[in-house]
Amino acid sequence: MNIMIDGMGGDHAPEEIVKGAVQAAKEISGTVSIIGREERINECLQALNWNGDNIEVVNATEVISNNESPAMAVRKKKDSSISKGMRMLKEGEVDAFISGGSTGALLSAGLLILGRIRGIKRPAIAAFFPKIGMNDTSLILDCGANAESRPEYLLQYGIMGSIFVEKVKGIENPEVMLLNVGAEEEKGDPLHKESFELLRNADINFKGNCEGRDVPFGCCDVVVTDGFSGNVFLKSSEGVALAVMKRIKQKMTEGLAAKAGALLSYNKLKEIKKEFDYSEEGGAPILGLKGPVLKIHGSSKANAVYNAILKAVPYVEQDVTALIENAITEKSSGEE
Amino acid sequence: MNIMIDGMGGDHAPEEIVKGAVQAAKEISGTVSIIGREERINECLQALNWNGDNIEVVNATEVISNNESPAMAVRKKKDSSISKGMRMLKEGEVDAFISGGSTGALLSAGLLILGRIRGIKRPAIAAFFPKIGMNDTSLILDCGANAESRPEYLLQYGIMGSIFVEKVKGIENPEVMLLNVGAEEEKGDPLHKESFELLRNADINFKGNCEGRDVPFGCCDVVVTDGFSGNVFLKSSEGVALAVMKRIKQKMTEGLAAKAGALLSYNKLKEIKKEFDYSEEGGAPILGLKGPVLKIHGSSKANAVYNAILKAVPYVEQDVTALIENAITEKSSGEE
Numbered sequence: 001m002n003i004m005i006d007g008m009g010g011d012h013a014p015e016e017i018v019k020g021a022v023q024a025a026k027e028i029s030g031t032v033s034i035i036g037r038e039e040r041i042n043e044c045l046q047a048l049n050w051n052g053d054n055i056e057v058v059n060a061t062e063v064i065s066n067n068e069s070p071a072m073a074v075r076k077k078k079d080s081s082i083s084k085g086m087r088m089l090k091e092g093e094v095d096a097f098i099s100g101g102s103t104g105a106l107l108s109a110g111l112l113i114l115g116r117i118r119g120i121k122r123p124a125i126a127a128f129f130p131k132i133g134m135n136d137t138s139l140i141l142d143c144g145a146n147a148e149s150r151p152e153y154l155l156q157y158g159i160m161g162s163i164f165v166e167k168v169k170g171i172e173n174p175e176v177m178l179l180n181v182g183a184e185e186e187k188g189d190p191l192h193k194e195s196f197e198l199l200r201n202a203d204i205n206f207k208g209n210c211e212g213r214d215v216p217f218g219c220c221d222v223v224v225t226d227g228f229s230g231n232v233f234l235k236s237s238e239g240v241a242l243a244v245m246k247r248i249k250q251k252m253t254e255g256l257a258a259k260a261g262a263l264l265s266y267n268k269l270k271e272i273k274k275e276f277d278y279s280e281e282g283g284a285p286i287l288g289l290k291g292p293v294l295k296i297h298g299s300s301k302a303n304a305v306y307n308a309i310l311k312a313v314p315y316v317e318q319d320v321t322a323l324i325e326n327a328i329t330e331k332s333s334g335e336e
Numbered sequence: 337m338n339i340m341i342d343g344m345g346g347d348h349a350p351e352e353i354v355k356g357a358v359q360a361a362k363e364i365s366g367t368v369s370i371i372g373r374e375e376r377i378n379e380c381l382q383a384l385n386w387n388g389d390n391i392e393v394v395n396a397t398e399v400i401s402n403n404e405s406p407a408m409a410v411r412k413k414k415d416s417s418i419s420k421g422m423r424m425l426k427e428g429e430v431d432a433f434i435s436g437g438s439t440g441a442l443l444s445a446g447l448l449i450l451g452r453i454r455g456i457k458r459p460a461i462a463a464f465f466p467k468i469g470m471n472d473t474s475l476i477l478d479c480g481a482n483a484e485s486r487p488e489y490l491l492q493y494g495i496m497g498s499i500f501v502e503k504v505k506g507i508e509n510p511e512v513m514l515l516n517v518g519a520e521e522e523k524g525d526p527l528h529k530e531s532f533e534l535l536r537n538a539d540i541n542f543k544g545n546c547e548g549r550d551v552p553f554g555c556c557d558v559v560v561t562d563g564f565s566g567n568v569f570l571k572s573s574e575g576v577a578l579a580v581m582k583r584i585k586q587k588m589t590e591g592l593a594a595k596a597g598a599l600l601s602y603n604k605l606k607e608i609k610k611e612f613d614y615s616e617e618g619g620a621p622i623l624g625l626k627g628p629v630l631k632i633h634g635s636s637k638a639n640a641v642y643n644a645i646l647k648a649v650p651y652v653e654q655d656v657t658a659l660i661e662n663a664i665t666e667k668s669s670g671e672e
Contacts, residue, residue, distance in 0.1 A: 132579040133586060144517050148525040181480050181567040189484040189564055212572030216579035228525055229568040231517040232561075236548030236569045240576040243468040243552035244612065248584075250469060251604040258604045264597025268587040276580065 001029070002056075003312045004094035005305065007036030008063045008081045009101025010298045017100070018044035020305025025055050028313060033094055035060050036081045060084045063101075066298075070104030074112055082106055086113040089291045096292035096312040098283060100300045107145055110289040117321065119328035122146045122153045123288030124227070125295060126161060127234055128281035131218025137281055138215060139165050140179075140223040144231035145286065151194035154178070154224050155202055160287040160324050161222035162204045167318035168311065173205045174221035179229060180209040191226060199224065203327075241276040245269075282307035285315065287324065292316055337365070338392075339648045340430040341641065343372030344399045344417045345437025346634045353436070354380035356641025361391050364649060369430055371396050371417045396420045399437075402634075406440030410448055418442055422449040425627045432628035432648040434619060436636045443481055446625040453657065455664035458482045458489045459624030460563070461631060462497060463570055464617035467554025473617055474551060475501050476515075476559040480567035481622065487530035490514070490560050491538055496623040496660050497558035498540040503654035504647065509541045510557035515565060516545035527562060535560065539663075577612040581605075618643035621651065623660065628652055 005021055007014040014036055022045070025032045031054045034041050038059035045055065062080035064073040074083050082101055086109040089097045099106050107123070116123060124142035131138055141157045142149070158176050165174040178196055180188045185196055187209055199206045210219045212233055225233060248269060252262035262269070282304070283294035292315040296308045341357055343350040350372055358381070361368045367390045370377050374395035381391065398416035400409040410419050418437055422445040425433045435442050443459070452459060460478035467474060477493045478485070494512050501510040514532055516524045521532055523545055535542045546555045548569055561569060584605060588598035598605070618640070619630035628651040632644045 133583050147517055147523070147528075179568065181483055181564060181571075187483070192483075192564075211575075212568045212570070213575030213578070215572065216575045225568075228517060228528075229565045232515065232548045232565040232569050233572045234548070236551065237572050237576045239547075239549030239552045240573045240612075241580060242549070244577060244580045244608065247469050247608050247611065248605075251608055252601055254604065257600045261597040261600030261602075261604070264593045265588055265601065266597075268590065268594045268597070269584075272580065272583050272587055275583065276576075 001313065001316055002031040002033055002094045003028070003096045003098065003309050003316070004033040004035055004058070004085050004088060005309065006081045006085055006097070006099035006101055007034040007041045008060070009099040010296065010300050012299070012301055013100065014041050014044050016301045017305050019048060019302035021055060021309065022048050022050050023302060023306040024309035025052055028309070030054065030313075031056055032309060033058055035085045036063075037061065058084070058088070064105045066102045068102070068105070070102060070108040071112065073105055074108045082109050083113065086110065086293075089293070090114045095316045096294065098294045098296060098308050098312060100296040100298055103295055106293065106295055107286065110286055110293050114293070115290045117288055117290055117325045117328065119325070120156060120288040121150070122156070123286050124153075124157045124160065125284050126164065126287050127284040129215060129223070129234070129237070130275055130281070132216045132275060134218045136218060138218065138221055138223050140215070140225060140230060140234065141287060142225065142227040142230050143234050143284065144227045146227040149191060149226035149228070151191060151198050154195035154226060155198040156288070156328065158199045158202060158204055158206065158222065158224045159327050161224065163323050163327060164285060164287060164320055165221050167320050167323060168314045171221055175207045176204050176222040176224060177207050177210040177220040179212065179215070179223050179225035179233065181211070183209050183211060185209065195224070245273050245276070282311035291321055337649065337652055338367045338369055338430045339364070339432045339434065339645050339652070340369040340371055340394070340421050340424065341645065342417045342421055342433070342435035342437055343370040343377045344396070345435040346632065346636050348635070348637055349436065350377050350380050352637045353641050355384060355638035357391060357645065358384050358386050359638060359642040360645035361388055364645070366390065366649070367392055368645060369394055371421045372399075373397065394420070394424070400441045402438045404438070404441070406438060406444040407448065409441055410444045418445050419449065422446065422629075425629070426450050431652045432630065434630045434632060434644050434648060436632040436634055439631055442629065442631055443622065446622055446629050450629070451626050453624055453626055453661045453664065455661070456492060456624040457486070458492070459622050460489075460493045460496065461620050462500065462623050463620040465551060465559070465570070465573070466611055466617070468552045468611060470554045472554060474554065474557055474559050476551070476561060476566060476570065477623065478561065478563040478566050479570050479620065480563045482563040485527060485562035485564070487527060487534050490527075490531035490562060491534040492624070492664065494535045494538060494540055494542065494558065494560045495663050497560065499659050499663060500621060500623060500656055501557050503656050503659060504650045507557055511543045512540050512558040512560060513543050513546040513556040515548065515551070515559050515561040515569065517547070519545050519547060521545065531560070581609050581612070618647035627657055
């Protein structure tokens with residue numbers, strides 16, 4: 001098995017990417033490929049005194065930035081880490097591709113170079129969201145690959161999420177819910193009402209509607225959402241968690257008693273911060289593409305990189321892509 | 337001035353409602369009317385030894401519960417606190433109506449009994465969301481009055497929110513942003529792209545798109561959102577804040593050092609919890625109705641009731657309803 005990671009993507013690339021890759025390479029039996037500016041990546045490997053033999057460096061001379069038009073950049077910069085990495089995945093030279101670079105570019109490269117699974121209408125970005133205090137996560141999709149949605153997309157998100165969670169996390173018959181504005185089944189706009197009906201009749205363990213406030217408390221294993229509200233959900237949760245932690249830090253330095261209190265509870269507060277940091281969770285799979293592609297947060301450090309590489313292993317081994325294709329072909333036989 | 341509050345609405349009614357009304361009555365020059373089962377409300381007043389003269393009790397024998405079909409309940413239960421209260425507002429017997437009862441019923445009564453301001457396409461539920469650490473709030477609307485939206489609704493939300501914040505909070509030329517999936521102006525689905533254009537050309541201080549993570553950090557004064565994602569935003573923020581605080585409580589009782597730390601920082605943590613509790617902020621105005629209507633959280637206690645009554649005063653005094661009507665008539669002259 002060969003897992004490829006984009007050495008140039010993210011705020012801490014390539015140093016932290018290489019560090020995470022080295023950490024992972026020590027633990028997995030396959031190869032970790034790092035794609036990007038060869039010289040820089042080799043420097044990082046040397047700095048870490050890497051002398052194992054299961055890391056390969058693949059040269060890619062260009063880098064796509066967050067400020068470029070994604071589709072255009074992917075087409076023009078053929079020797080960028082994202083374009084070339086995706087091409088290698090398509091050609092079977094690597095088995096999975098992970099990047100902390102521009103989400104738009106990764107998605108565009110996925111669509112333009114790798115392509116969608118037959119029958120899949122739209123790929124979806126699926127994020128792991130912490131079930132607070134349960135040492136577990138929910139998979140929430142779509143988190144923004146598609147700002148505009150249709151009921152059939154949401155049905156497919158439910159099916160893909162269910163397969164992924166079952167195979168990669170090993171949860172049998174995972175519970176799926178639809179993010180809506182209320183728990184009752186008649187809630188929502190036409191998009192969500194129709195999606196509810198489709199999900200209810202699908203061959204998944206659908207448990208009905210949930211609300212934004214239920215998700216952090218771990219209401220289910222797979223949360224289906226349209227890309228617009230999924231994105232709002234994820235970003236607002238991130239904002240509130242950050243704001244609370246920042247506020248605690250500020251407040252805890254007001255007054256001597258609180259300062260002493262903060263010192264005593266420092267480790268616990270740090271643990272809580274980590275629990276809410278979904279960027280550590282090993283990346284967001286982009287489901288529906290013809291191969292395992294994972295997006296990691298732009299702010300990812302070595303540990304997040306390490307987690308993502310480890311998560312890619314069962315994604316490849318279990319052949320989730322083929323399972324999704326089978327499931328979708330069965331559902332939509334004769335439909336498309 | 338006569339501010340009416342629903343004595344029967346909410347989890348802690350009528351006790352906490354009456355308590356909050358008494359607190360407010362001591363401070364405002366007008367009258368506070370409490371509508372509901374007369375006997376129960378009078379008992380509560382007696383228990384508090386109320387002997388002032390600016391509280392009036394209005395008898396309403398019926399109560400609409402959260403489990404009833406809102407529109408049906410409003411039509412059938414003519415002597416419910418919500419139906420009768422809304423009728424009294426319409427007839428000018430009171431100047432504002434506040435309720436912690438069923439949001440659906442309050443909205444239905446607003447639409448069916450009070451009616452919309454001329455030119456307003458849809459009323460919106462507007463919530464105050466804390467700007468964390470800034471001792472201030474943003475007004476976010478629509479938070480779920482309308483699951484389905486059109487660009488013209490969002491334009492009107494921007495105008496109504498802007499007027500409300502300027503007049504009731506006294507912020508001159510308040511900054512308005514559109515909740516979207518990215519900051520760039522081309523972001524979003526057609527609904528948000530078209531809304532962006534309408535808001536940009538409106539006579540308000542429009543500052544472009546914002547994302548969910550920007551709102552808790554106080555990016556602007558008025559956040560315009562479609563009712564679906566606004567509801568997702570509000571509920572997920574509530575869920576995450578609750579989950580963080582719950583987790584802190586759990587973690588802080590693990591181990592002696594943390595326990596001691598928690599004791600020392602107890603007051604600070606309590607202050608933080610309060611900062612994130614938007615239900616304390618004085619209720620959510622339902623903007624676009626032909627009179628001041630405020631929804632308070634079902635879990636409201638006396639303090640939230642008190643805040644809502646105080647917030648209703650400038651809402652009435654500044655005649656926000658008339659200002660909205662003027663603004664909308666100007667914008668849409670000849671359009672409707």
